[in-house]
Structures are given as structure tokens and as C-alpha cells.
Amino acid sequence: MxxxxxxxxxxxxxxxxxxxxxxxxxxxxxxxxxxxxxxxxxxxxxxxxxxxxxxxxxxxxxxxxxxxxxxxxxxxxxxxxxxxxxxxxxxxxxxxxxxxxxxxxxxxxxxxxxxxxxxxxxxxxxxxxxxxxxxxxxxxxxxxxxxxxxxxxxxxxxxxxxxxxxxxxxxxxxxxxxxxxxxxxLYKSRGELKLMHASANIAAEAHLAAMRMATVGRHEYEVEAELMRTMRSRGAVAAFPPIVAGGVNACTMHYQANRAPLRDGDLLLVDAGAELDCYASDISRTFPINGRYNREQRALYELVLEAQLAAIDEVRPGRAFDAAHQMAVRVIAEGLCALGLLAGTADDVIADGSYKRFYPVKTGHWLGLDVHDVGDYRVDGEPRMLEPGMVVTVEPGIYIPPNDTTVAERWRGIGIRIEDDVAVTRSGNDVLTANVPKDAGEIEAWLKRGMS
Incomplete structure (x- = not known):
């Protein structure tokens, strides 16, 4: 034997x-x-x-x-x-x-x-x-x-x-x-990309399981447990401690407590990735606990999704690493001004930095053996140019603090992030984490099936 x-x-x-x-x-x-x-x-x-x-x-x-x-x-x-x-x-x-x-x-x-x-x-x-x-x-x-x-x-x-x-x-x-x-x-081989695809697929499965688990009355830690169970059952471990942030907790970028109850009418932000043979994935999704986005949630969600799709289009050979961030900032600034959450024009709020009240972070990072993987973001003082084999995350978000009295109460406490892992290819890019729905209608349909 x-x-x-x-x-x-x-x-x-x-x-x-x-x-x-x-x-x-x-x-x-x-x-x-x-x-x-x-x-x-x-x-x-x-x-x-x-x-x-x-x-x-x-x-x-x-x-x-x-x-x-x-x-x-x-x-x-x-x-x-x-x-x-x-x-x-x-x-x-x-x-x-x-x-x-x-x-x-x-x-x-x-x-x-x-x-x-x-x-x-x-x-x-x-x-x-x-x-x-x-x-x-x-x-x-x-x-x-x-x-x-x-x-x-x-x-x-x-x-x-x-x-x-x-x-x-x-x-x-x-x-x-x-x-x-x-x-x-920084340059991933064909073998590394296969592993990262597999890691991404496991993480995607874990996110879908978390969506099924996340219902009104449960707790954030129950969703975390389902994420971990799914990853371990597929031979992976968590690439980092998962963020499971319901309601206003999603406005804390690195929320870790994962103890709060899931409430009717709130969104749930889940940021979790798998690690397979030391290679990481990193996915964020934000979805309604009761299965339906309300008007304000949907407006902000669709704005973040628009920014993410535009940013992913910038992930291609010959584009600067920070081009995705600049595009996401432009789309979010225009949207926040159109919704009346920021005063002035997009050019104004970008120039004075006031958009950072609601989008204070960068749009992505290198991904590989480390979640925040190694590699210089600038070369000789200039943003690094993307090349085939590089893998980045693209993760724009909007976070409106619950105590921000400059906006109407209906907007306060909404935190949204959408994150995918994107490999640079010779002809463009490959979204490794595409197996998790992110269109608002698709998410609602998925949640409806899970609740029935």
C-alpha cells in the first residue's frame, strides 16, 4: 500500500x-x-x-x-x-x-x-x-x-x-x-497564470456560496465561515482574513471584526480571496442582503461598476499602471457630481481632491504570490507600463461615511467596492474572476434563486 x-x-x-x-x-x-x-x-x-x-x-x-x-x-x-x-x-x-x-x-x-x-x-x-x-x-x-x-x-x-x-x-x-x-x-509564466486562474475559480465559488448564506438575521461571521469552508473544501486557504462588512461597516476599508448581524435593507461588502499553492486571488462584491438594491444603493453601485469596467479597459499592454486609477477617478467624480453628492464639475473635484471624501484609496495593486504582490509601480519616477504576464486587481469603490452631514441621510453609510483580478495579455486583458456576477440585475437574479 x-x-x-x-x-x-x-x-x-x-x-x-x-x-x-x-x-x-x-x-x-x-x-x-x-x-x-x-x-x-x-x-x-x-x-x-x-x-x-x-x-x-x-x-x-x-x-x-x-x-x-x-x-x-x-x-x-x-x-x-x-x-x-x-x-x-x-x-x-x-x-x-x-x-x-x-x-x-x-x-x-x-x-x-x-x-x-x-x-x-x-x-x-x-x-x-x-x-x-x-x-x-x-x-x-x-x-x-x-x-x-x-x-x-x-x-x-x-x-x-x-x-x-x-x-x-x-x-x-x-x-x-x-x-x-x-x-x-512581476511577470507571470503560463504555469503561474494557470494556478492563478484556479485560485480565482475557487474564490469565485466561495463568493457565490457566501451570497447564498447571507440572509437577514444571520451574522457576518457566518458568511465568513462559509467562505472559509468553501476554500478549504477545494484544497485552498484564505489569501488574507476575509472582510465581511454589512451596512455602515463597509465604509471601513479594512473592516475585520465580522461580528455584526445582517440587517434588512443593508448592503453586504465581501472582500475575500483564495490561496492555492501560495498563489492568491482577491475578489470584492457588494450585494443587498434582502435581495434588492434600493434606489440610492443601485445608483451608487452602477456608478462603481461603470468605473470598474472603464478601468479594466485600461489594463492592456503599453498603458501605464495608474491609467486604470485615473479612469476610475474620472468616472466616479462625474457620477458623484451628477448625483449632487459633490458640488462643481468633475474637473473641479479632481483638481481639488474633494472626490477623496468618498473615494480615498487607489484602484488596484499587483497580485501573485502575495496579495499585494512585489514589483515597482514606478520606474525612473514614471508610472510603470503594463506588459503581458502582469496581473493586477481593479477595485474602485465609493464609501460615504455614516456621519457625513453634507449629504442627504439616504446616502449615508453606503459602502460599495467591486474588485476583479485582471491579467495583462498580448492583445488586451483576461479577467480571471469573471465567474462572480457583478451586474446589479444579475446579482439580484442570483440572490432570488438562492432565496427560493
Missing amino acids: CRWTRQDRQRSHPLNIQRDEYARRRRQLMRMAGEDAVLLVAAAPERIRNADATWPYRQDSDMHYLCGFPEPDSVLALLPGRKHGEVVLFCRERDPEHERWHGESIGTERAVELHGMDDAFPIDDIDDILPGMIEGRGRVYCHFGSEPEFDARLLGWMRRLRQLRGGGVVPKEFVALGHLLHDLR
């Missing part, structure tokens, strides 16, 4: 990134760094939740991007031009006593066999082995400041290198690794 471990199941998933893609990424990064360099990436540490209980483990995104190794207590060393192997992993040795309590480990032998390492050594031996590998190289690429414990170990290796017999040659430069690595992560 074949016994499958957690790692075996992960490796067998047909959408997982393949070994040759991880190898291609490492080769590309080493070419960029040059043969005089060493590149070091540490795994994310296990983090304590309280007492001796840890949070569910999630690998560092850069470590995952370069090798897919899923365990803590590991360090990846890339050594361009090294005769005995350029890709070296330090990781836990297999230990029957540890495995009895915590489950099967990969170990050094299988790190080579299954993860494509040229060589692997026990993490307990890193202080003795790694300084010698670093010796004679001119530059060390590493993340600095994110994990103080790793920073301290790196300084210790430099001290040990100086103490080598005859005096080791210590690297003269320490360079932030993100400058090279994060630009690579």
Missing part, C-alpha cells in the same frame, strides 16, 4: 509549478547577479500564535518562487559558477522523533531528488559549511531587515569567514535581493 505524504500530494497536483520552471527562474536570477555573487534566501520562520501554539505555516514567497521547498528552518544558497553545484539547500535532517510529533520531513536526500537541488546539507551544519562557499565572492544578495534573526546569522558567517585560516576573502558588497528577484516575479 502506497502512503502519500502532504508533500507528495502537493507535488502531484497537476497545476503545481514544475521543477524545470523553478530551475529556469534560478538560472535567470543567477545570470542577472553574475558569477561573482552569492544569493541567499531564507525560509519563513514558524511563528508563535500564543503560548507554544504556532500559526499554520506558510513559506516565504521568494523561497517558494525559487524552489518550492515547503519547510521552515531552511536556507537556499545560489552560487553561480560553482563547480560542485550552483544550487544548495540547507534544511532539516529527517528525525524519527520529530516526525512522530510533527509529521514527515523532506530531508536532504529528497531535497535533491524531489526539488532539483544540486546539493543539500543539514541546517545544523550551515555555520560550518556556508562561510566557505561565500569565501572569495564579491557580492552577497540577500533580504536585509525583514528577519532580524537571519540578519544576525549572516553577520556571524562574515565573522567566521574572517577567522578562516589565512583570513577569508569577505564579500565587499551586500545588495538587496529584491531589486533583482521582485522584478522577475
Whole structure:
């Protein structure tokens, strides 16, 4: 009888990134760094939740991007031009006593066999082995400041290198690794886009389940529970703590309490995404708890949807990253002026910034291994141009504070956000999260079917 471990199941998933893609990424990064360099990436540490209980483990995104190794207590060393192997992993040795309590480990032998390492050594031996590998190289690429414990170990290796017999040659430069690595992560491969499609489909299913659950008299946490149940039942986890914000709670952009009852006549804003094999999705929808938008809710909702559709049209090769935001601002400003919620013309409220009373945030962000993914938004002081393979969110909204007495009471406390994940293609874009309805009429029809 074949016994499958957690790692075996992960490796067998047909959408997982393949070994040759991880190898291609490492080769590309080493070419960029040059043969005089060493590149070091540490795994994310296990983090304590309280007492001796840890949070569910999630690998560092850069470590995952370069090798897919899923365990803590590991360090990846890339050594361009090294005769005995350029890709070296330090990781836990297999230990029957540890495995009895915590489950099967990969170990050094299988790190080579299954993860494509040229060589692997026990993490307990890193202080003795790694300084010698670093010796004679001119530059060390590493993340600095994110994990103080790793920073301290790196300084210790430099001290040990100086103490080598005859005096080791210590690297003269320490360079932030993100400058090279994060630009690579910005461009998604075909395999990554397949994973992001799958993640988006799971998140879409979770949102549809949440719409069915969200009825008058339930609570926000019940909707949150349905989101989480659906994601976990499809082999994913939540990419971030879901926002389930009923009524005025939707005017708090990062509302997290998720405790309030769902009330007749209120809208419910749900912002939730799935994470599959470390790749994230991010969807927001806003819908009426009783199944029907009232006049003011619908007017604002259709304005946000108009802004979102216009912004998505700006997500295409050769357009600036901020073009979607500028378009969303223009549409929302014109609409708020037409509804009498802002005085003057769209040009006026954009120029003086008064539209920010009701739309105080940006329209999107990069998406990938992190929900707010890495990558510069500006290059040489100018907005970055979109290129095929980039993935962004498009999420305009309108948030009218409940205590804003400058508008009529019927508008107060309405918060609306519509968010989709959009991949830039050669010919335009691909909305990865299109499986969740967002037209007001379609949402009402969906809710009616769910309530019947």
C-alpha cells in the first residue's frame, strides 16, 4: 500500500509549478547577479500564535518562487559558477522523533531528488559549511531587515569567514535581493497564470456560496465561515482574513471584526480571496442582503461598476499602471457630481481632491504570490507600463461615511467596492474572476434563486 505524504500530494497536483520552471527562474536570477555573487534566501520562520501554539505555516514567497521547498528552518544558497553545484539547500535532517510529533520531513536526500537541488546539507551544519562557499565572492544578495534573526546569522558567517585560516576573502558588497528577484516575479509564466486562474475559480465559488448564506438575521461571521469552508473544501486557504462588512461597516476599508448581524435593507461588502499553492486571488462584491438594491444603493453601485469596467479597459499592454486609477477617478467624480453628492464639475473635484471624501484609496495593486504582490509601480519616477504576464486587481469603490452631514441621510453609510483580478495579455486583458456576477440585475437574479 502506497502512503502519500502532504508533500507528495502537493507535488502531484497537476497545476503545481514544475521543477524545470523553478530551475529556469534560478538560472535567470543567477545570470542577472553574475558569477561573482552569492544569493541567499531564507525560509519563513514558524511563528508563535500564543503560548507554544504556532500559526499554520506558510513559506516565504521568494523561497517558494525559487524552489518550492515547503519547510521552515531552511536556507537556499545560489552560487553561480560553482563547480560542485550552483544550487544548495540547507534544511532539516529527517528525525524519527520529530516526525512522530510533527509529521514527515523532506530531508536532504529528497531535497535533491524531489526539488532539483544540486546539493543539500543539514541546517545544523550551515555555520560550518556556508562561510566557505561565500569565501572569495564579491557580492552577497540577500533580504536585509525583514528577519532580524537571519540578519544576525549572516553577520556571524562574515565573522567566521574572517577567522578562516589565512583570513577569508569577505564579500565587499551586500545588495538587496529584491531589486533583482521582485522584478522577475512581476511577470507571470503560463504555469503561474494557470494556478492563478484556479485560485480565482475557487474564490469565485466561495463568493457565490457566501451570497447564498447571507440572509437577514444571520451574522457576518457566518458568511465568513462559509467562505472559509468553501476554500478549504477545494484544497485552498484564505489569501488574507476575509472582510465581511454589512451596512455602515463597509465604509471601513479594512473592516475585520465580522461580528455584526445582517440587517434588512443593508448592503453586504465581501472582500475575500483564495490561496492555492501560495498563489492568491482577491475578489470584492457588494450585494443587498434582502435581495434588492434600493434606489440610492443601485445608483451608487452602477456608478462603481461603470468605473470598474472603464478601468479594466485600461489594463492592456503599453498603458501605464495608474491609467486604470485615473479612469476610475474620472468616472466616479462625474457620477458623484451628477448625483449632487459633490458640488462643481468633475474637473473641479479632481483638481481639488474633494472626490477623496468618498473615494480615498487607489484602484488596484499587483497580485501573485502575495496579495499585494512585489514589483515597482514606478520606474525612473514614471508610472510603470503594463506588459503581458502582469496581473493586477481593479477595485474602485465609493464609501460615504455614516456621519457625513453634507449629504442627504439616504446616502449615508453606503459602502460599495467591486474588485476583479485582471491579467495583462498580448492583445488586451483576461479577467480571471469573471465567474462572480457583478451586474446589479444579475446579482439580484442570483440572490432570488438562492432565496427560493
